[in-house]
Amino acid sequence: MLSSGYQPKSHWVLKAPIHSVYMSRLSEQFEDACIVLTHRDPLEAVPSTCKLFELGCYFHYGENSLDRKWVGETACRMSETMCNRMVEFKEKNTSANVVDVRYTDIVKDPIGVVKRIYEAVGHEYTQEFEDNMKQYLVENPQGKHGRNSYDLKHYGLDKEDIEKRFKKYNETYLY
Numbered sequence: 001m002l003s004s005g006y007q008p009k010s011h012w013v014l015k016a017p018i019h020s021v022y023m024s025r026l027s028e029q030f031e032d033a034c035i036v037l038t039h040r041d042p043l044e045a046v047p048s049t050c051k052l053f054e055l056g057c058y059f060h061y062g063e064n065s066l067d068r069k070w071v072g073e074t075a076c077r078m079s080e081t082m083c084n085r086m087v088e089f090k091e092k093n094t095s096a097n098v099v100d101v102r103y104t105d106i107v108k109d110p111i112g113v114v115k116r117i118y119e120a121v122g123h124e125y126t127q128e129f130e131d132n133m134k135q136y137l138v139e140n141p142q143g144k145h146g147r148n149s150y151d152l153k154h155y156g157l158d159k160e161d162i163e164k165r166f167k168k169y170n171e172t173y174l175y
Contacts, residue, residue, distance in 0.1 A: 072155025
């Protein structure tokens with residue numbers, strides 16, 4: 001369906017964290033897919049997700065009618081489900097074509113991470129491609145359009161609960 005209106009020259013790249021909930025189905029339907037899982041510390045990712053939910057909700061609720069504790073619990077539960085499904089998928093599908101990438105590695109060495117992904121999936125990696133990435137990074141530094149600020153407490157969440165809920169995920173991918 002994706003290729004019916006536009007056929008890419010090389011491959012599709014789809015970025016949708018919600019896909020992690022359905023990784024088994026995704027890999028069944030697209031057996032040759034390479035899945036790149038990016039892993040970010042839940043202490044940073046959960047409040048970021050909360051902020052995203054909150055901003056989306058403003059279209060439907062007035063600023064003073066939005067229950068941020070509901071946003072926090074909903075975003076945290078969704079994030080927890082996605083992380084648990086990633087762990088379960090990897091445990092059951094050891095031969096799946098999956099590349100794990102830590103967010104901190106992307107920030108420190110984005111070109112090295114992309115090169116590792118391309119090598120893992122067998123895509124051509126050229127100097128021209130690398131030069132284009134370098135130019136992109138120069139023109140689009142992190143924080144170019146400002147920075148979002150968010151806090152667990154703002155959403156009724158606390159560090160100890162997040163660490164407990166994401167313990168297995170953190171031990172598997174981050175520590």
